[in-house]
Amino acid sequence: MNHKIGDLVKWQGVYDDYIVKDAGLGIIMGIKEYKYEKNKYLVYDVYRTKHKDILSLGTEHLEKT
Numbered sequence: 001m002n003h004k005i006g007d008l009v010k011w012q013g014v015y016d017d018y019i020v021k022d023a024g025l026g027i028i029m030g031i032k033e034y035k036y037e038k039n040k041y042l043v044y045d046v047y048r049t050k051h052k053d054i055l056s057l058g059t060e061h062l063e064k065t
Contacts, residue, residue, distance in 0.1 A: 024050035
């Protein structure tokens with residue numbers, strides 16, 4: 001799912017084995033696109049209201065609210 005700047009999302013911070021260590025609400029502040037060979041990856045800068053910081057997360061760690 002593609003998100004837009006300004007969207008309210010639920011984010012998840014996970015350990016390397018995908019166990020959720022933290023979650024909360026945030027706002028999409030920026031979007032970066034990376035390409036590798038034929039693949040395209042989107043990374044979102046999310047302002048985390050719980051921690052009052054910005055974290056870069058991939059699509060798999062975000063849900064639209």
